[in-house]
Amino acid sequence: MTPLFVLIGASGVVFVVSAATSRSLHGHQTTALRGGLAAMFALTGTTHFVALREDLIAMVPPALPAPGLLVTVTGVLELAGAVGLLWRPTARWSAVGLTGLLVAMFPANVHAALSGSGLNGEAPTPLGVRTVIQIVFIAAAVAVWAGLRRDGRSAPAERGDRARQIATLPPAHGPAYPSSPGVVMVSRLELRSLRDVPGFLRAALRLRRAFRTSAGAITLRLAASPLAGTFWTWSSWADEPALQEYTRSRLHVGVMRSYRTSMRGSAFHVLDPAQVEVPTTWAEVRALTGSIRTDSESSSDRSHAVTGAGQTPEPEN
The missing domain is CATH 3.30.70.100 (Alpha-Beta Plaits)
Structure with missing residues (x-):
């Protein structure tokens, strides 16, 4: 649940700061979600290397090879995606990549829920709750992609103004x-x-x-x-x-x-x-x-x- 709270909290902070420093609210929702997702993936990506690494390795379905390597690779991708979200030229493609990563990692969440594997010694989150949370994460990433794509359509006019x-x-x-x-x-x-x-x-x-x-x-x-x-x-x-x-x-x-x-x-x-x-x-x-x-x-x-x-x-x- 912690990643969800980070996403909500960071998005709220970014939205408030962005709205307070601009006369228009246009685009602030996308900016807030970018900040929230970046904070969330920075947190989850870091746990792939410290603290929860062994628990995450245990969550990898047995059918997949080299669970340790998979945890390392996904951690690197999450951290790279977090950085990419913060830089506007790469934010749209980072959102696409993170959406795919969330979908690809969902089987690990299913395996953890069914096998009783929890994080940090805690009881595993029920599969239904995990599914809803994962959908929220995916929806946030898709919303960032869609918002940046919409803004991109007006970019030629902005370039024309410049x-x-x-x-x-x-x-x-x-x-x-x-x-x-x-x-x-x-x-x-x-x-x-x-x-x-x-x-x-x-x-x-x-x-x-x-x-x-x-x-x-x-x-x-x-x-x-x-x-x-x-x-x-x-x-x-x-x-x-x-x-x-x-x-x-x-x-x-x-x-x-x-x-x-x-x-x-x-x-x-x-x-x-x-x-x-x-x-x-x-x-x-x-x-x-x-x-x-x-x-x-x-x-x-x-x-x-x-x-x-x-x-x-x-x-x-």
């Missing part, structure tokens, strides 16, 4: 800072493969350094979602000729050409603050550039999406 996490660099100021902008450009560039992200980030930082000395440059902001392979730029300029000079520079043209085939899509918007409302937050920049053209469109169509007055930059010339 992939959409955006990092921003501090603004870079050019020679014309802090004058009022005559033109603003926002862009979004989406890479085909994450393998290109490190190289493109280095290229973006080189362009950022060049911006600081580019005539007519006011402010450049850069944001990236590395796990999504997406970059955004948000720059302001004294006038459109200054923007055109920058986008036609050898460095800028070279970067755009070298990554042309690596781009899944892109969008550029040139805005005239005198005629249209320009973005004031990154959320507005992402909303404005959110529609990425598909590869079925021509290269020039993908690269030139203009809003407001002025000419489109020419990054691919």
